[in-house]
Amino acid sequence: MRSASRWTAVVATAALVLALGAGAALAQGTEITFWVMPNAADVIHVPWLDQKVEEFYRETGIRVRYEIIGWDQAWSRISTALITGEGVDVFQAGTTWNPQFAATGAVAEIDIDKFGGADAFMEANLISTTYKGKYYGVPWFAETRALFYNKDMFAAAGVEPPQTYAELVQVGKRITEVFGEGSAIAIAGTNAWDLIHNWAIILWAYGGDLVDAQARRATFNGPAGVQAMEYYVDLVRLGLASRATAEYNQPQADAAFINGNVAMAFMGPWNIADIEVENPSLNYGVVEPPAGPVGRAAFSGGSNLVILGASPNKAAAEEWIKFLLRHDNLVSYTRDLSKMLPAKVDAFNDPYYESGVWQVFRRGLSYATAYPPLGVWGDIENAIVAEFRNILTAYVEGNLERQGGVQAFLDRAAQRVNEALARER
Amino acid sequence: MPPEGSAGREAGRARRRPLGTLRDVTTQPQVRARAIEAAPLATAAPIPGTVPTRPIPRGRGAVHKIRRFLIRTGPAYLFILPAVAAMLFVHYIPMAGGILVAFKDINLFTVTRWYDAPWVGLDNFVQGLNPDGFLGSRFWQSLWNVTFFGAVTITAGYVIGMAVALLLNREFPGRTLVRGIILLPYITPDSVAYSVWRFIFQARIGLVNMWLMKLGIIDEPVIWLVGSNAIYAVMLAAIWKGWPFAALVLQAGLQTIPRELYESAMIDGASRWQRFRYITLPMLAPVTRMLILVSILWNYNAFNQFYVMLGKDPGPAADVPSTLILRETFSTFNFGVGSAMSVVLMGVMLVLTMLYLRALRASERGQA
Numbered sequence: 204m205r206s207a208s209r210w211t212a213v214v215a216t217a218a219l220v221l222a223l224g225a226g227a228a229l230a231q232g233t234e235i236t237f238w239v240m241p242n243a244a245d246v247i248h249v250p251w252l253d254q255k256v257e258e259f260y261r262e263t264g265i266r267v268r269y270e271i272i273g274w275d276q277a278w279s280r281i282s283t284a285l286i287t288g289e290g291v292d293v294f295q296a297g298t299t300w301n302p303q304f305a306a307t308g309a310v311a312e313i314d315i316d317k318f319g320g321a322d323a324f325m326e327a328n329l330i331s332t333t334y335k336g337k338y339y340g341v342p343w344f345a346e347t348r349a350l351f352y353n354k355d356m357f358a359a360a361g362v363e364p365p366q367t368y369a370e371l372v373q374v375g376k377r378i379t380e381v382f383g384e385g386s387a388i389a390i391a392g393t394n395a396w397d398l399i400h401n402w403a404i405i406l407w408a409y410g411g412d413l414v415d416a417q418a419r420r421a422t423f424n425g426p427a428g429v430q431a432m433e434y435y436v437d438l439v440r441l442g443l444a445s446r447a448t449a450e451y452n453q454p455q456a457d458a459a460f461i462n463g464n465v466a467m468a469f470m471g472p473w474n475i476a477d478i479e480v481e482n483p484s485l486n487y488g489v490v491e492p493p494a495g496p497v498g499r500a501a502f503s504g505g506s507n508l509v510i511l512g513a514s515p516n517k518a519a520a521e522e523w524i525k526f527l528l529r530h531d532n533l534v535s536y537t538r539d540l541s542k543m544l545p546a547k548v549d550a551f552n553d554p555y556y557e558s559g560v561w562q563v564f565r566r567g568l569s570y571a572t573a574y575p576p577l578g579v580w581g582d583i584e585n586a587i588v589a590e591f592r593n594i595l596t597a598y599v600e601g602n603l604e605r606q607g608g609v610q611a612f613l614d615r616a617a618q619r620v621n622e623a624l625a626r627e628r
Numbered sequence: 629m630p631p632e633g634s635a636g637r638e639a640g641r642a643r644r645r646p647l648g649t650l651r652d653v654t655t656q657p658q659v660r661a662r663a664i665e666a667a668p669l670a671t672a673a674p675i676p677g678t679v680p681t682r683p684i685p686r687g688r689g690a691v692h693k694i695r696r697f698l699i700r701t702g703p704a705y706l707f708i709l710p711a712v713a714a715m716l717f718v719h720y721i722p723m724a725g726g727i728l729v730a731f732k733d734i735n736l737f738t739v740t741r742w743y744d745a746p747w748v749g750l751d752n753f754v755q756g757l758n759p760d761g762f763l764g765s766r767f768w769q770s771l772w773n774v775t776f777f778g779a780v781t782i783t784a785g786y787v788i789g790m791a792v793a794l795l796l797n798r799e800f801p802g803r804t805l806v807r808g809i810i811l812l813p814y815i816t817p818d819s820v821a822y823s824v825w826r827f828i829f830q831a832r833i834g835l836v837n838m839w840l841m842k843l844g845i846i847d848e849p850v851i852w853l854v855g856s857n858a859i860y861a862v863m864l865a866a867i868w869k870g871w872p873f874a875a876l877v878l879q880a881g882l883q884t885i886p887r888e889l890y891e892s893a894m895i896d897g898a899s900r901w902q903r904f905r906y907i908t909l910p911m912l913a914p915v916t917r918m919l920i921l922v923s924i925l926w927n928y929n930a931f932n933q934f935y936v937m938l939g940k941d942p943g944p945a946a947d948v949p950s951t952l953i954l955r956e957t958f959s960t961f962n963f964g965v966g967s968a969m970s971v972v973l974m975g976v977m978l979v980l981t982m983l984y985l986r987a988l989r990a991s992e993r994g995q996a
Contacts, residue, residue, distance in 0.1 A: 285741070286739055301735060303960075306737055307737070307740050307961065308741075393939075393943060394939040441994075447849065449851055450852075538984070579736065581961070583734075588941070592943060596854050600855045600856065619762055
């Protein structure tokens with residue numbers, strides 16, 4: 204008995220020494236560069252990263268040099284890295300970017316089993332890392348938009364949060380009767396880069412989709428697409444949203460809600476951090492996106508971690524990803540910093556996310572949809588957003604109908620999307 | 629003047645001599661050649677009256693010729709070499725690369741192996757320029773937009789700049805201070821200045837609508853930054869930002885006009901307008917020419933004002949080539965088409981510059 208346990212101890216020690224040795228061998232002067240987006244305010248983000256980088260160095264001997272890069276510069280920085288094969292080892296990529304980067308052939312294929320297997324991740328986020336059935340990224344965190352509402356304004360107007368899109372219009376009309384035109388909902392206009400997300404969830408709730416199941420043809424210009432687009436324009440037409448909405452970008456729309464001027468807005472969990480900073484006294488609630496004729500729909504967004512194909516330090520980069528995805532680190536990063544939700548199931552099931560508003564986002568994510576993982580997604584998004592902007596512009600200039608109505612614009616977008624889909628290989 | 633001894637000794641002495649005496653030394657052809665060899669600086673920087681205007685007699689064959697060439701102009705080439713090398717590597721080689729890319733099928737799928745990408749002839753140009761296609765129609769529209777934009781902003785900037793330059797050309801207390809102050813818009817960073825203008829033009833909270841409503845010109849807020857109004861909003865901001873440069877350049881030009889011209893014109897009884905029309909304007913012609921030329925070239929590359937004020941997609945009525953190319957091609961890795969459109973844009977600028985310079989030369993000849 205005693206000798207057995209002694210043997211166990213010896214074996215364990217030997218294993219430990221070997222493991223440390225292996226770690227040291229991998230570590231031998233290894234230094235990796237990590238590009239991360241400003242997922243939280245620098246004042247809390249930087250100390251967290253500094254501490255974790257140090258911790259990781261003590262554990263593995265791998266030195267991580269991180270750089271925080273704004274979303275607007277990230278695309279060109281990453282593009283350059285992909286083309287030159289230099290500059291970074293592992294980087295954060297938005298879910299819709301991942302397949303496009305994969306299509307360039309310049310990012311490393313991922314063996315998902317090294318990270319706990321496919322079942323360890325939220326399904327929609329995992330899909331966003333794929334391209335032609337292979338994995339090219341590891342899901343990091345997830346987000347979805349839900350309907351934020353101002354409890355005080357709702358109480359003053361005597362209304363309850365809407366459960367359907369039809370109800371939203373009724374509730375909105377009631378609110379504008381009390382608070383005036385444009386006070387019901389804040390929506391983004393021509394200046395929003397994420398305009399497509401706002402329309403897609405209505406499109407899905409009305410039973411439509413962006414492209415067909417084989418991703419061969421655009422389908423969003425069908426009846427559901429037209430209805431969903433008309434619905435969006437109606438929000439302005441009926442005075443629920445201000446005409447000035449047309450020039451808004453998403454942060455401006457968010458600010459209108461956060462400042463307490465407007466009663467509703469579709470926003471993401473990251474906006475909770477904004478509210479805490481900008482207007483902590485705002486009395487708000489969060490409910491799931493309303494249901495359309497075929498039920499509720501939500502957009503699954505978030506970020507993945509991607510390894511550069513030309514990186515000489517892929518093994519070290521994998522270690523860093525594993526470290527970031529470790530239950531404690533992931534929960535701490537999402538809960539304390541980014542206010543997003545973990546894209547890994549074990550962290551997602553952390554009790555914290557069953558409290559308060561997080562339940563709402565959790566439920567939303569359970570049916571949230573990702574866009575099809577296509578290389579030409581950028582062209583598709585450009586085509587749709589361009590016509591979306593043209594629709595809003597035509598509406599505020601008063602010649603939407605003269606230009607053939609919503610249908611004509613969507614048909615034009617569909618034609619360009621079909622051209623793009625034909626280029627997909 | 630001592631009798632000429634051996635040429636070498638003479639040359640050595642010539643170097644030590646003041647320049648004024650060089651002419652004496654060089655009366656004897658052979659000696660002069662040596663003297664020039666020995667005193668390259670004196671000849672490299674000709675000073676009127678010291679360097680012979682007659683061609684230098686031929687030496688002993690090719691080697692000599694090359695040597696002489698190197699000695700006479702070698703240093704000059706050496707001096708411009710760094711600049712030429714820098715231009716070559718940061719300008720002309722990348723530009724040539726950009727032109728090559730325009731003839732290749734470079735997109736998302738081929739971008740990382742771009743040197744292996746297939747040549748596609750003029751396909752990219754067809755896609756980017758075909759007025760019936762999406763990109764082509766937007767491209768021609770954007771080219772028209774930027775031309776219209778430039779015609780208005782350059783003209784307005786020039787007129788305002790001229791007016792201010794004339795005002796500042798007189799003596800008054802605090803002139804230097806005012807000169808500094810008028811440069812403020814020009815030295816404000818684009819991102820800052822145009823962000824402020826974006827706020828000023830905002831429909832709900834912008835100052836423009838506030839004042840127009842107060843003055844009773846409009847009843848409800850006008851949406852300036854969307855659709856066909858947008859380009860006018862940007863124009864106004866760009867004029868505000870651009871005129872101080874015109875004023876600065878014209879002011880410098882005004883200072884080079886001799887006072888005597890005005891004085892004699894006044895004695896001849898020329899009116900204020902006549903003095904402006906027949907002295908100021910013609911005397912400013914070279915400055916104006918340069919000013920308008922760089923303004924045109926800058927104009928076709930206009931990006932900041934549109935991007936900051938209107939965002940990634942200013943909409944068809946206010947799109948300019950730079951925003952279009954960045955958005956529709958470079959943000960989706962369609963570098964081939966993007967390069968094709970950039971090449972065409974460069975071609976348009978070259979042609980315009982040529983036409984402009986030719987028209988100027990013709991008008992000058994007409995005047996002469």
